[in-house]
Amino acid sequence: MPSQHAAKPVVDQIISARWVIPVRPRVLLHHHALAIKQGRIVAIGPRDEIHAAYTAADNTTLDQHVLMPGFVNAHTHAAMTLMRGLADDLPLMTWLNEHIWPVEGRFVSPEFVSMGTELAIAEMLRGGTTTFNDMYFFPEAAAQSAQNMGMRAHIGHVIIDFPTAYAANADACLQAAADLLPCLQQMPLIRQSLAPHAPYTVADAGLRGTRELAEAEQLPVHMHVHETAHEVEESLAQHGRRPLARLAELGLLNPRFLAVHMTQLDADDLTICRDSGLHIAHCPESNLKLGSGIAPVARIREQGIGVAIGTDGAASNNDLDMLGELRTAALLAKGFSGDPTAFPAWEVLEAATLGGAEAIGWGDLTGSLEPGKTADCIAISLDHPATFPVYDPVSQVAYCAGRDQVTHVWVNGQIRIRRGQAVDWEEQALFSRAQAWVKRIRDKDQNT
Ligand SMILES: CSC[C@H]1O[C@@H](n2cnc3c(O)ncnc32)[C@H](O)[C@@H]1O
Numbered sequence: 096m097p098s099q100h101a102a103k104p105v106v107d108q109i110i111s112a113r114w115v116i117p118v119r120p121r122v123l124l125h126h127h128a129l130a131i132k133q134g135r136i137v138a139i140g141p142r143d144e145i146h147a148a149y150t151a152a153d154n155t156t157l158d159q160h161v162l163m164p165g166f167v168n169a170h171t172h173a174a175m176t177l178m179r180g181l182a183d184d185l186p187l188m189t190w191l192n193e194h195i196w197p198v199e200g201r202f203v204s205p206e207f208v209s210m211g212t213e214l215a216i217a218e219m220l221r222g223g224t225t226t227f228n229d230m231y232f233f234p235e236a237a238a239q240s241a242q243n244m245g246m247r248a249h250i251g252h253v254i255i256d257f258p259t260a261y262a263a264n265a266d267a268c269l270q271a272a273a274d275l276l277p278c279l280q281q282m283p284l285i286r287q288s289l290a291p292h293a294p295y296t297v298a299d300a301g302l303r304g305t306r307e308l309a310e311a312e313q314l315p316v317h318m319h320v321h322e323t324a325h326e327v328e329e330s331l332a333q334h335g336r337r338p339l340a341r342l343a344e345l346g347l348l349n350p351r352f353l354a355v356h357m358t359q360l361d362a363d364d365l366t367i368c369r370d371s372g373l374h375i376a377h378c379p380e381s382n383l384k385l386g387s388g389i390a391p392v393a394r395i396r397e398q399g400i401g402v403a404i405g406t407d408g409a410a411s412n413n414d415l416d417m418l419g420e421l422r423t424a425a426l427l428a429k430g431f432s433g434d435p436t437a438f439p440a441w442e443v444l445e446a447a448t449l450g451g452a453e454a455i456g457w458g459d460l461t462g463s464l465e466p467g468k469t470a471d472c473i474a475i476s477l478d479h480p481a482t483f484p485v486y487d488p489v490s491q492v493a494y495c496a497g498r499d500q501v502t503h504v505w506v507n508g509q510i511r512i513r514r515g516q517a518v519d520w521e522e523q524a525l526f527s528r529a530q531a532w533v534k535r536i537r538d539k540d541q542n543t
């Protein structure tokens with residue numbers, strides 16, 4: 096911190112709060128403040144010291160709040176908000192083959208993706224998510240929506256063998272990814288990955304192509320893996336090995352690989368995960384709702400494997416609520432392992448923030464409140480019946496705060512949600528525009 100006798104450095108804003116949870120280091124700070132300049136955290140310290148050391152035109156004081164890093168939704172399909180509630184209570188392959196893929200086949204377009212992603216961003220920002228890791232068709236449309244609405248997004252270039260409105264096959268997907276990379280690199284809030292859909296929808300040739308492009312461009316890879324027992328059985332029948340072993344043989348697994356779901360893991364799978372350094376995106380609510388299984392998070396964490404938390408898409412969850420998701424993750428880990436100490440409050444908060452950032456290679460930039468990192472932060476008011484009394488703010492965030500208690504959200508130092516309201520867009524206007532898509536999707540059977 097600068098000397099208090101010299102002229103005070105000017106920063107853009109100072110945010111102070113009753114409690115600050117920086118996530119790293121793992122401490123709870125009382126009456127602390129952040130000094131922010133040009134979207135970056137310049138300093139974090141006791142409120143009085145920060146105000147004595149810096150001057151800012153914009154000062155926010157949050158007396159009943161926790162200030163913490165925004166959540167990183169480590170796996171979603173943002174545009175699927177347009178299919179929320181379309182097909183429930185079904186197993187994964189029935190849900191995909193008989194409901195979701197036919198609707199996507201008929202309706203997905205850049206306009207569909209823009210609309211669905213805007214709805215998702217409106218929901219996610221309101222719930223305190225400041226970064227999302229996306230996998231969907233027409234990634235340039237999703238990237239543009241995130242950039243326009245001021246949300247950080249890690250955009251996956253989809254690779255899938257079967258023909259879609261987006262591309263004819265895996266080769267065409269890889270070509271589209273290579274063509275789009277430079278364009279999305281111009282968007283300051285966007286980073287990119289390759290997103291082969293799943294081991295059962297991408298043959299070895301497409302996976303080799305993925306590995307080559309990922310190596311050439313140093314891109315992360317984001318993929319659904321070991322989501323169901325059926326996926327593992329099918330791989331054993333078709334390839335003679337489990338999906339993870341097949342991906343390892345194809346040279347895809349390394350610390351830049353994010354394996355989503357991972358509900359089916361034997362001891363050899365865990366060894367592959369540990370030795371490769373891959374990260375896991377745990378999506379407990381989607382896995383529960385589709386009856387896919389439960390990722391053995393306690394065993395995964397014992398091996399030192401990085402765990403992040405994702406909601407999956409709104410058509411299988413059915414919300415994009417990271418506070419709800421992290422609570423489900425914490426409770427499920429305890430229930431599944433029979434150990435109430437599994438996935439305690441601090442660790443689950445870390446997984447939903449810094450763990451997600453590290454899983455997508457963004458740990459240098461976001462996920463914790465540290466000098467030098469971007470000011471991606473949220474305030475949660477604990478002045479609410481659901482969170483009274485406050486013995487331990489970390490416990491309140493992990494176990495009882497609801498997303499309606501998220502009052503303020505900043506991405507890159509820019510305020511996106513103020514006092515619970517979107518700053519730059521009208522939610523009713525978003526719903527009105529989306530309604531046209533809803534009508535077309537609802538009417539689809541009459542129009543065939
Ligand atoms: C090729 S874009 C992404 C693709 O994934 C589908 N999808 C959504 N949720 C899941 C899931 O849990 N497992 C597998 N595939 C899923 C989505 O509908 C898109 O087609």
Ligand SMILES: [Zn+2]
Pocket residue numbers: 170171172319355407408
């Ligand atoms: Zn998914």
